[in-house]
Amino acid sequence: MQAKEEVIFTIIVVILVLVFIAIFFLVFLARNNNRKNRLLYENERIRKEFEQTLLNTQLEIQEQTLDHVSREIHDNIGQTLSLARLQINTSEPTEDTEAADQLLAKAIADLRTLSHNLNTNHIKDNGFTESLRTLLGQFEKTGKFKVEYKNNKEHFEISDDAGLIIFRVIQEILNNITKHANADKISVVLGDDKAGTIIRIADNGCGFDMTGLKGKGIGLRNIAERIRVVGGKFSINSEINKGTKIEISLPYAEPRNQSGIGR
């Protein structure tokens, strides 16, 4: 009887040992998979970090170039035009010189505005909302557009770097509207939602077919990439003859990646 029990015990032990080996094997495979996943995750993180750095550098170079152009306009061309105006004003006033003086005054004013729009420090010093208001004012002044601007936020809190990136993005969007949209009305609204701040830009232009956008639209991709740098999201909605609506959402929290653009 005892011998039988020993045999049964042995069989059970053999089965248990085999089951434990199987479980050990399964755990080993699962742990190995976890390790591989961690490696893949790490690779992906490094790749994204690299992309981010690359983008930041590109943006930094762009800002430096714009700054340089801005200074050149202000210090060089602006000065030259001012001197030319002075020359005209010191000469005998005629109808022609007055007209030239007016034209020069307009050119100087336009150049100053352009210089300010391109200047990083000017945008940073004035703040995002003020710079945006000025920019939209300039658009309205052209007489081609009726611009509607609404700021539903009491305090628009955005870091200088993030503000600069978003400002440049809005500049590009407005340029696109000027070039392609054939619109006469632009609306820019700053507001809130649960996740953060929302900037809505809409026009009443010709719009475009969103299906034809797949794989194309380098400009739009660049805009999306730049918004991603400040931790935001970008969406676009357009229909032919129904205008285009763009939404930029920015998180409330301090942006994950400070771009460090500008000096």
Add this chain to the structure above:
Amino acid sequence: MRNPRFLMILYYQYFQIASVLSGLFFLRWLRIEKMLYFLLLCTVGTVVDISSIVVMHLGYTTNHFVLNYYPLLSIPLVFLAHYSHLNLSPRHRTIYISIAIATTVAGLLNFLFWEGMTRMTVLSQIFYYFFSILLSCMLLFKMAMREDYFIFTDEPVFWTSAGLLIFSLGALVVMGMSQFIRMNDLTLHNKKLYNLIMPILNVILYGSFTYSFFLCRLKKRSYSPSLS
């Protein structure tokens, strides 16, 4: 003849029924995950097991002629179940199909002529458990070799293979020693060793199958190690 109304459902059979019901409930997702043959495998096991109890209650002295259908049907099913998951090369596919056909034919010949229908077809069962272990290990290795991002324990086939592996290892020992167990009448607390071990293994098998079918419903269709 015993009254069939008083059928005793053994505890492990609840797991069998649960696996079949969950499989049917999540059928749509099982189809997406190519798990239908695993459901069929469960169904065969459940139907054969419950039928064998019904047969005993109907007054038959043996239920082997019912139980013998289990390895007979399960051998081709286990090959079919693993086939689509292994993604074999054309050369390996030919070898796989040849082995599957040869094993199925051997099981059928054993069922018809050698051990016969009335005796327990131990050889067919050993074949079945052996190939189940082999195929489960192959599938698990195949998964381990994958280079994309996925979570092992979120994969339904991981649980079916794990369950099948553990079940088959235990069952192979029991079946391999069945002659010895029968000859020596090995019992523990008046329970045959077979009836003592197999239900526990069945709980593991059908429990893992149930969870696997449930995972088919939950599974994310695409993974990426995205940081966003």
